Amino acid sequence: MKITANGKINLTLDILGKRDDGYHEVEMIMQAIDLHDVIMVEKNDSCDIILDCKVDGVDDDKDNLIYKAAQLFLKTYDVNCGVNISLQKNIPIAAGLAGGSADAAAVLRGLNELFALNKSDDDLCELGGQLGSDIPFCIKGGTMLATGRGEKIAAVDAMPDCAFVVVKPKIGVSTAWVYNNYKAEIVEQHPATKSMLAALCNKSLDTICKTLDNVLESVTINRYPQLQEYKKMLCTYGAKAALMSGSGPSVFAVCDDKKKAEDVAQKFAAKYKDLSVYVTSPVNENKGR
Structure with a gap:
């Protein structure tokens, strides 16, 4: 069984306290x-979890979130069978794009279908939330308001048609390091979450772009100031707005359509030849279902 594991970006990210x-x-x-990444799952007769994950920088043993998700699923639902899991990796790692969480979510969805258990998305979200805060979002996908430590999600109005340019620098950032170094006292502006929700409701891409905000930029961009330069250059080349995703270091830019995004990406990649540049688009329904 083949399951698509979509990455994510953050239109807003605010920290309300500890x-x-x-x-x-x-x-x-x-x-x-x-x-997105692609996950393949199939049954085996060994009663073991066999993970094929030949990706630099990604564990291929029991420390891998994919393995942990499969182990938790099989144990929770008393499935007495082994599984083979293979990963085709496209989402860059340590990028703020939830690649690991997306893969774990895909495993939960895939095993649910493979063993025909018919567990609801809410059931899988509860299970995934034990492993990582982004996994419930990655199970449901689309456009969501996330609260708590990120595991409480609620669907909101979908992102209007547009395209994104995603830039991944040649650095990796630890999410734990970013959160541990966040200092609320130095943040002068917090996201206007209600304004963003209204802009999504109104399908106003211009207002969405004006309302993009992420308080974790105060940590990651302070450590890697070149990210601010990348944001500026993406807009110089024609993007409507740019923001860091999650804890970084990836930066994304919003464009009116794919043609414009490809033009921005081409110009950016010509200047910054050592960076990974992707053109992608919003996914408002979970393709992996």
Whole structure:
């Protein structure tokens, strides 16, 4: 069985405070994108989880989130069977695009279908939330408001038609490091979440672009100031707006359509030859279903 694992970007990301459990209380609007990995799952007779994951920088053993998701699924639902899982990796790692979470979510959805258990998305979200805060969003996809530590999600109005240019620098950023170094006192402006929700409701791409905001830029861009340059150049080349996704270091830019995005991407890639540049689009329905 083949399952698509869509990445994500953050239209907004706000931190409301520190929780008693050590996590941060967040409020963010997340958008699934067509940049995706592909997961293949099949039954085997060994009663083992066999993971084929030959990707530089990605664990291929029991520390892999894919393995943990399969292990939790099989144990929770008392499935007495082994599985083979293979990964075709397209989403860059340590990028702020939820690649690992997307893969784990795809495994949960894939195993649910493979074993015909008919568990609801809410069931899978509850399971996935035990492994990572972004996994529930990656299970449902589309456009979502995420709260709590990110695991509480609610569908909101879909992103209007547009295209994105995603830029991944040759650096990796630890999500834990970014959150641990966040200092609320230096953040002068917080996302206008209600305004973004209204802009999505009105399908106003211009207002959406004006309302993009991510407080974690205060950490990651402070450490890697070249990200601010990349944002500026994407707009110079014709994008409507640009923002860092998640904890970074990836930066995305919003364009009116794919043709414009391809033009922006071509100009950007010609200047910054050592960066990975992708053209993608919003996904408002979960393609992996």
